[in-house]
Amino acid sequence: MSDVEQRVKKVIEETLKVEPGRITREARFVEDLGAESVQSIELLAAFEEEFDIEMDEEEALAVKTVGKAIEFIENMV
Numbered sequence: 684m685s686d687v688e689q690r691v692k693k694v695i696e697e698t699l700k701v702e703p704g705r706i707t708r709e710a711r712f713v714e715d716l717g718a719e720s721v722q723s724i725e726l727l728a729a730f731e732e733e734f735d736i737e738m739d740e741e742e743a744l745a746v747k748t749v750g751k752a753i754e755f756i757e758n759m760v
Contacts, residue, residue, distance in 0.1 A: 687734075687760065688753050694729045695749065698722065708750030716749075734760055 692706045701716050712718040718726065727743050730736070730752070736759045746752050 685753075685757070687757050690733055691730070691749065691753050691756060694733050695726065695752075698726050698729050706749055708748070708753065710749045711747050712749070712752075713747070730756060736760060 688708075692703065695701065695706050695712075695716065696703050699712075699716050699718055699722055705716060710716055712723065712726070723744055727738060727740065730743075731738055734756055736756070738755075738759065743755065746755050
């Protein structure tokens with residue numbers, strides 16, 4: 684598991700308050716992890732802070748799975 688993947692999963696765990704075992708690359712933020720729209724914005728902010736990046740909100744909110752979020756962030760760092 685890459686450093687980016689570990690950090691992404693940690694941010695998801697802390698922001699959405701979900702068990703680490705539920706956070707797989709295939710997990711969908713809304714359907715599988717129960718993220719609501721407000722939490723999606725919180726996740727976005729948490730990723731930006733964790734990785735010291737600025738994400739395009741529209742593009743970032745179009746990302747629906749943990750794996751895609753990892754790829755999205757890996758491409759930015």
